[in-house]
Amino acid sequence: MSSPLLDVWEAAAASPYSPTIGKGSQFTVGFLLLLISLLLVGVFSLNRSFVNLPLLGVPASLAFGFGAVYMICAVGVYV
C-alpha cells in the first residue's frame, strides 16, 4: 500500500538523522563540560568581580547547560 507520507519517507532515504554527539561519546562530552563548568564556578567563587561575571559566568553557564543535557542522556534519560 502506498501513501503520500510513505513516499516522503522513501524520498528521504539518503538522509537518516544523526545527532551531533553520538550515543557513545555522550558521557565523555557531558562529563568534560560539567567539569569545565565546575572549575569556572570555582575560579569565580575566588574572585567575584563584575568583570568575571561575563568572563567566567557565561562560559560556565553554557558549559553547564549543554553538559547537563548530555549527561542526563548518557545516564539513560533521553531528553
Added chain:
Amino acid sequence: MRSIPLLLSCVAAVSQLCSAELNLSHPLLSKQVLPSTFKPPQVFKNANLVRTTNLDKEYVRETVNVIIENIDSKPQSEYYLPFESEVISRVGGFEVKDKKSPEKGSFKVEVVEFDSRSPTEFYLIHLPTPLAPKSQLTLSISYSILAAATPVPAQIAQTDKQYLQYTFSAFTPSAYLTQKQKTKVKFPSADVPDYTTLPADTNAEGKVDPQKQGSTFTYGPYNDIPAGVTELVSARYEFTKPLTRASLLERDIEVSHWGGNLATEERYWLSNRGASLKNHFSRSEWQRQQYMNPPTSALKALPFPLHAGVLNPYFTDDIGNVSTSRFRSTPREAHLEIKPRYPVFGGWKYSFRVGWDADLKNYLRKLSAGSGDSYVLKVPFLEGPRIPEGIEYERVTVRIVLPEGAVNVKYSTPVPLIGAETGLHKTFMDTLGRTTLTLHALNVVDEWRERELIITYDYPWTAGLRKPVVLTLGLFAVFVTAWVVGSLDTSIKAKKAA
C-alpha cells in the same frame, strides 16, 4: 410539589446510568447513523461467494472473496456488509481489496447504523470507481472477530485438553441475493468432537453438510440465498492453547533528538479467556509436567521479536523487576523472551510493562525539501509478542512523544483508528512540555504488528536549543545572585565620613 425535586433527581440518576452504560459499550466509536427506515438498496447481487473461516488463532479470521455484480441501471459504488450489532463491536482489522489488483490498496470503509436498537449494523464499502451496470468486481474482504470462540466446558482440570465452541451462520450474512456460495472452516486440528450437521436438501449438490477433508470442513455450496437469511451452526474443536487477550495496551514511543534515541515502552493488561481451573492450581503437578512440555491452556512465555540494534530492555510489573526474561541481540535481530511470574490460566490476569531503547537513525530521517527542519519518523504501530496462537487487543493507545517544540504534526497509518489527538507531555528538563500524538484503535490483533506508522513534523533548531538555554540562564542567574549578594555591604562598623 415535593415530588418534583424527587422526580428530577430520579431522572438525573437514570440519565447518568444510561450515559455511563453507553460509554462502556462503545468507547470512542464514531458512526454514521441513518434513518430507521433504511435498507441497503438492492443494486448488487453476489454472483459467487467463498468464505474462509480460519480458527487457527484464538481470534477468528474471516476472508470473504465475492464476485459482485451491479444489477441496477446506474453505476453504483456503495456496497453494504451486514453484521449483528453484538458482533460488529468485536470486528477488527476490516480490510477490503480488489482481489484482482491488491496492489491498488484498501478501499474506504465505514461503520453505519440505522437504528441503535436494531440487531443489524453494516460496514459500508466505498468502491473507488463506481461499478457500471451488469459489470462485475471481485472483492476480497478480510477481518477478525475477537472473543468469538468460547471454552466449552468452561472449567477444566489443569492438564486437560481445552475445547472451544464457535457459532456462526452457514449462509454468509449478506445484504444482497447470493447466487452461489460456500463456507470453508479451517480448524487447528482434526479433533472436532461436535458440529452441526445440515440436511442434504439445503445443499446445492444434495450432499450432507459439512463435507470434511482433514481439519477443513466445507458448508455448501448453496444456491440463491436471499438477503439477510442466516442458518446458525456450531462447532466444538480442540484448542489447548491460551486465549490471550489484552484489555488495554498502552504504547509510548519517545523521540530524543539530543540523545539520538527512540525509547519504547509498552504496558499490557493481559487476561486468559480460556477455560478456568476446575480445582486449585497444583504447583507440583505443573512443575512435573514442565519436563515434558505438553500443550497447555496456560500462558507460559511471551517472545518479543524486536528490531536489530535494540538495547537496554526491561520487564517489570507491579512488584518490580521480573528476572525471568532473556534477551539476545545479534546484528541481524534482537529477541526478548519474557515469562510471567506465574502461568496465566483461564480467567487469570497479568499486567506488566516492557521497554527498550533503539538508535534513532534507523527510524528518523531529515527532509531535504522545505525549510530543512522537517523530519519524518517511521515506527511500527504495534510490536509486542508473537505467539502461534495469537493475541487480541481490545483497545490500543499509541502515544508518540515528539521533542519539545515540534509543530505541524502529520501522520498516516493503515490501521483503522477511532481517535487521534495532539497534546503536551511534561517530563524531565521540559519547560513547555513535549508535543505528543495519541492514537486510539479498537479490536486489533497481532497480525497487524508490523504495520507502519509514519509521522512528519517540523522541529526548528531554535526549539532544540530550549533545554540547554534554560539551564544556562538558570546557572547564570545563580552567578548574578552570587555577585549581587557578595557585593552587598553587610558590615556593622560605622561608615567612614567622606
